[in-house]
Amino acid sequence: MKKRIFNVVLIILVLAGVSFGVAALRTEHSDKPKYIFYFIGDGMSFNHILGTEQYNAAKEGKSEVERLNFSKFPVRNFVTNYSTSNLVTDSAAAGTALASGVKTANASIGVDPEGNHLRTIADVASELGYAVGLVTNVGINHATPSCFYGHTADRFGFPSLIDDYIASDVAFIAGSTIMDMKSGPQDPKYKPTSTAELAERIRNAGILLTLDVEEAAKAEGKRVALVAHDKKNEHVPYVIDRKGDEVHTLVNHTKAAIEYLERNSKEGFFLMVEEGKLDYSAHEQDAVTTFHEVNELARAVDLALAFAEKHPGETLIVVTSDHETGGMSLGWDHYEIRMNLLTAQKTSTLQTTKKIQQMRKEGNRNWEEYKQVLSENLGLWSVVPVTKEEEALLRHDFYDIFLKYGPMVDGLYNKNEFLTYHAIHILNKHASIDWTSLYHTGMYTPLFVEGEGAEKFFECRDQTEIPKTIARLMGGEL
Ligand SMILES: [Zn+2]
Incomplete structure (x- = not known):
């Protein structure tokens, strides 16, 4: 008898604990999030994050490892990321999965394996009245940002992706440059097109293409494209190589995007931010350079956290990755x-x-x-x-x-x-x-979520479920 009473009390306590836990995740309002931040660390998996945390501690001479802001989020999950081509995905197929919720073949952007155009989470957002922003520290028509507006089976069709961007509803876009036709494998079906020509195409469409971060942030009533280079296919330097006077950084571009989007939208905004250079340095198997880029992502997430503090109960912050790059391991030598x-x-x-x-x-x-x-x-x-x-x-x-x-x-x-x-x-x-690879691996990718509706992301098992969950929270469907 005593044992039965004990069991009942235990069950009540457990249930109370579970509901308290869920309630703690929820904010005061249960309405849909008005502001959505979607961060993607390109090529980032668990070891890149933990390695960064360990490196930061070593740099400060601390024995205690402190977790990065997003790795402390209440929802900490992991998802699969394979494509229809292989267990190892690329940034195009994975970007499509993260933007459209559909698995596709490697090299495909915004199309299914049969080439049919896919709706993206950016389409859903703008249909519902959210202003859409995309920020990256690689080219604005590189694989990840392209997946939110573009449709092609060839991720290196950079000029056609710029045409797709022009035709899209993306209100604010920022990145290091506009990739020219020389930045991918040469395909005879594309005419060589320079960064300057593509910049001209954007300007001719009535979009404000600027190199001025302030001008981009303050722009009113018009679409904005902010780049560090509009003449040459040139990238911003790695964080570790900065001289200290750089204006074009992921953090500054994200800041400008938030300022612009907040002023140019009534219903709220959807902002995707990609740390793309992280994938570059992991392809080079350069651990320290990669850790500096992960820290840059965390600094951009800081901006979202500060924004959420000013808009409690209205903000959702999702941090994930498209795939793992390099097969980085921490500790091979004698414990x-x-x-x-x-x-x-x-x-x-x-x-x-x-x-x-x-x-x-x-x-x-x-x-x-x-x-x-x-x-x-x-x-x-x-x-x-x-x-x-x-x-x-x-x-x-x-x-x-x-x-x-x-x-x-x-x-x-x-x-x-x-x-x-x-x-x-x-x-x-x-x-x-x-490191085990100069390319990508098929490892799990992380998913961290905080804010309005965060608990819904506990159910995600594959990366395709992330944009679908965001769409449902916004009141739409993918
Ligand atoms: Zn890659």
């Missing part, structure tokens, strides 16, 4: 991670490659001076002990630079010298971090 060694890295692999190429061009054949660069930029020899075998490998790469210049490590977006690729590999190895 140990030595994050402190990574704090010696001062520039990206790419920046170090550029420096080395410049020295080669100047005819510099002094190994000691190359060693000096690897030491200053990556901490080799000065902080990281380099073994005899490792130095022999680097020296071999150094001779190759002069003997058979040409072959380089292709990290999809950036090419690196074998010398810097191996140097960064040595640094990561000593820190006990390793």
Whole structure:
């Protein structure tokens, strides 16, 4: 008898606890969210996030690891991301899944495997009166942002994607540049089209295309495209390589988007923000550069959190990723991670490659001076002990630079010298971090949600369910 009473009391307590937990997730109003933030860390999975948290702690000399803002959200879930082509997806198919809620073939943007055009969450938002904004720190017609307005089976059809953008309802778009036809594989069906020509196309459509962040933020009653470069297909630098005076950053562009959207919408807004450079650095297997980009994403999320504080009960913040890049692992060596060694890295692999190429061009054949660069930029020899075998490998790469210049490590977006690729590999190895791929893997991707309707995202098992859940919360359907 006593046992039965105990059980009943226990059940009541558990139920009360569960309902209290759910209530805690809900905010005062149960209405649909008026402001929706949809953050996508391109190529970001659990290890990129945890690695960043460990790296931040090492940098501050702390033994305690503090979680990033979004990894403390009440909803912390994980989803599958495979495409119809393969268990490993690309940014086009995964972007389509995140924008339209439909699985498609790799390289497809906003179309199903048969080529039929798909409705996107941006379409649903604008039909319901939300103003739509898209921000990225790569090209505005790169795969991820394109999935919210474009329709093509070829993600490298950059000019046609700009035509799709012009025809769309996207009120505010921001990014590093407009990708030209040279930035993808050359396809004879597309005429070579430069960034400047595509910029002209946008301007001719009556859209305010500007390089001025302030002008973009303050614009009224017209569509805005904000880019860092409108003449050349040039990207903003990695966060780690910043000189400190950069105006065109993911954070500044997100700030401008929020200011513009808040003023230019009555019903509320839907804002997608992509940290796209994270995928670039993970393709290069550069851990520290990747961690700096994850921190940049967290800084952009900070803006959404500050906004939510001013609009309680009206804001939904979703943070996720399209796929994992690089197969990064934390700790391969004898139960140990030595994050402190990574704090010696001062520039990206790419920046170090550029420096080395410049020295080669100047005819510099002094190994000691190359060693000096690897030491200053990556901490080799000065902080990281380099073994005899490792130095022999680097020296071999150094001779190759002069003997058979040409072959380089292709990290999809950036090419690196074998010398810097191996140097960064040595640094990561000593820190006990390793990579399994120069491309993507099929790992789970994370999903963090906070705010109005957040608890609904506990049910998501695949990334296609994320935009469908957002659409339902907005009062629409995908
Ligand atoms: Zn990628």
